[in-house]
Structures are given as C-alpha cells and as structure tokens.
Amino acid sequence: MRDDLLDPRAVLLNESAPDREAAIRRCGRALVEVGAVAEPYIEAMLERERTISTYVGEGVAIPHGTNTSKDDIKRDAICVVRFPDGVDWDGEPVTLCVGIAARGEGHVPLLAALADILLDPDRARTLREATEVSQVLKELV
Template sequence: MREDLLDPRAVLLHERAPDREAAIRRCGRALVEVGAVAEPYVAAMLERERSVSTYVGEGVAIPHGTNASKDDILRDALCFIRFPDGVDWDGEQVTVCVGIAAREGGHVPLLAALAEILLDPGRARTLREATEVAQVMKELTL
C-alpha cells in the first residue's frame, strides 16, 4: 500500500470506545485531524454503518463513508485505530478499525490491499497486537 495513505498521526494504538458509534467517530476524527476529510465525512461513516456493517472478521472493522460523501474527501487516506479492550460491533468484538477515505473508486483497491494484509495471519496478529506506530506503518505500507 502507498506510504502516503497513512499519516503516523492517524495511528492510534491505545484508544477506548464505549460502542461502535464512538469507535467510528474516533476513526472519522483521526481522518479530519490529518486533513484527509472534511467534518461531514464522519456523519457519512456512521450512515454507511447503519446500512451495511463494516466488520470484516478477525476483530477488524473498516469504516468508510457513503458514495454521497466523496466531496468531503480532501485526499485518499487511512487511519488505524486500535481498541485494546475491544468494542462490541453488533455482537462481534472489534479491536482494530482501519478507517478509509478514498475518492473516485479508490476504496476498492484499498479494501483489496487491506484484505490481503489482514488475511495473512501473522501480519493480522502483528496489527492487532501492535504497541508501536512503526509496527503498523511497516505492516500497512509493505
């Protein structure tokens, strides 16, 4: 995956969230904070989740906005948020959220690249257990 997609400031490894909505809001805020999206994108991420769960398995969710929110994306980017205590995701336990902001169909190759990484048990475990930003940067930008 391209290195410029993941700003180290958007890698947060010791977050807590009381529920799925708060976890998605935290992902959205991380993307806002690094200048990747405008504030309305956060609401679009919540709207997406209400229509289709972004849980993908193995304790990972990949929240992203709706097609209608593309104008709120300033640049393609990812955030990586780790919730060590887990978050209930409609009955599943999520410990990692990878938020995506991508314009013009860019989310499809991003999702494919993330799936490839997350389907590798060793790399997925490294990400779920990461305690250093450098570990995440290495795994997601190989």
Template sequence: MIGADQHEGEPNRAAGLVPALEAIRLGRRADDRTDAVEQVGRTLIDIGAVAEDYLGTMHQREAAGSTYIGEGVAIPHGTDESRAHVHRSAVAVVQFPEGVDWGGEDVRLCVGIAVMDSEHVSFLASLARVLIVPDQAERLRSARDARSIIQILRSTVSNRS
C-alpha cells in the same frame, strides 16, 4: 520505498493507500461501535483529509450495514455521495486493545477510509492479504507502535503478485 516527495506513511498512489503516522492512534478505548466510528472519523478530520460533514456519513453508512470484515477489523467509511466532503484520500487506524462490540463481533482495529476515487481498492486488497494470514492479522491488531502498522501494510503492497 518512499519517493523523494513522499513522507513516511504518506500514501503512494502507485502502491495504494498507507496510513500516515499521524493517522494512527494506538491503545484507545471506545464505549461502543458508535464511539469507535466517531474516533476514527475524527482522526480523518484531524489530519485534514475530510470535512466535518464526512463524519455523519460514516455513521449513516454504519447504520445501513456493519463494516466489520473479520479478524477483529472494521472499515468504517462514508458513502459514494460523501466524496464531496473528502479533501484528499486517506486511511486512519485506531486500535482498541480491549475490543469494541461490533454487532456481536469483537473489533480491535478500526480502519477509517476516505477516498476521492478508487484508490481504496488496492488498500483493501492489501488489508485482505494481511487478514488471511492469522499471524499477520494478530501483529496488525496488537501493534505497539504506528511504524509497525505501516510496515505490515506496506509489506503486503510490495509483495503482491
């Protein structure tokens, strides 16, 4: 449920991070993993969540090890040190229907994460609950509108035990 001071898609600190509508980009194309990280990082910059310098740390983190987590999803993010470049915690989602080669894996959904502290833990748990159910994972990867992505992620937050 959205609180009185919360807009649809904005994070609810008690329930974990949920992407805002303007942080979701559907039907995109990327030449490669670097381009995909660039697009999701630019989305975080565009919504005012991070400073320009955060984008470089996302590329550094990806170079250090793949952020692919399975089921066609990658979660690019910065390093612990990059938190100095985070203005507010946020999640951005960029969908690549044609897929992006991610070190031999096919990524269809890129979820960029920027956090000031540990809010990402509950979000990652919610994302994991979606990805372990093949039908839900497919619905998330192939969503046709931003509200569907928010609804899928929000439902796992509200249904947790």
C-alpha cells in the same frame, strides 16, 4: 499500499470507545485531524454503518463513508485505530478499525491491500496487537 495514504499521526494504538458509534467517530476524527476529510465525513461513516456493517472478521472493522460523501474527502487516506479492550460491533468484538477515505474508486485498491494483510494470520495479529506506530507502518506501507 501507497505510502502516502497513512499519516503516522493517524495511527492511534491505545484508544477506548464505549460502543461502535464512538469507535467510528474516533476513526473519522483521526481522518479529520490529518486533513484527509471534512467534518461531515464522520456522519457519512455512521450512515454507512447503519446501512451495512463494516465488520470484516478477525476483530477488524473498516469504517468508511457513503458514495454521497465523496465531496467531503480532501485526499485518499486511511487511519488505524486500535481499541485494546475491544468494542462490541453488533455482537462481534473489534479491536482494530481501519478507517478509509477514498475519492472515486480509490477505495478498491485500498480494500484489496487490506484484505491481503488481514488474510495473513500473522500480519493481522501484528496489526491487532501493535503497540508501536512503526509496527503498523511496517505492515501497511
């Protein structure tokens, strides 16, 4: 994965959220805070979730915006937000959200790289259980 996609400030490892919407908002806020997206992108992430769940299995969700939200993306980026106590994601417990912002087809290689990591049980577990930003950066960058 390109090393310019993950700002260490967008790695949040001890968050909590009462529900899926709050978890997605926290991911969106992380992307806003590092200057990757404009504020309206957060609503586009919620709209995407209403259309199709971004849960991918193994306690991981990959929230991202809709195709119409591309103009709200300033640069391709990801955030990694860990919810140690879990969040109910339509009946599935999610402990790790990887939020994505990508212009054009930039999300395709991002999703492929994430899939490779998440399909490796040891690497996926490392991400789900990470307590240090450096652990996340080592796996993703």
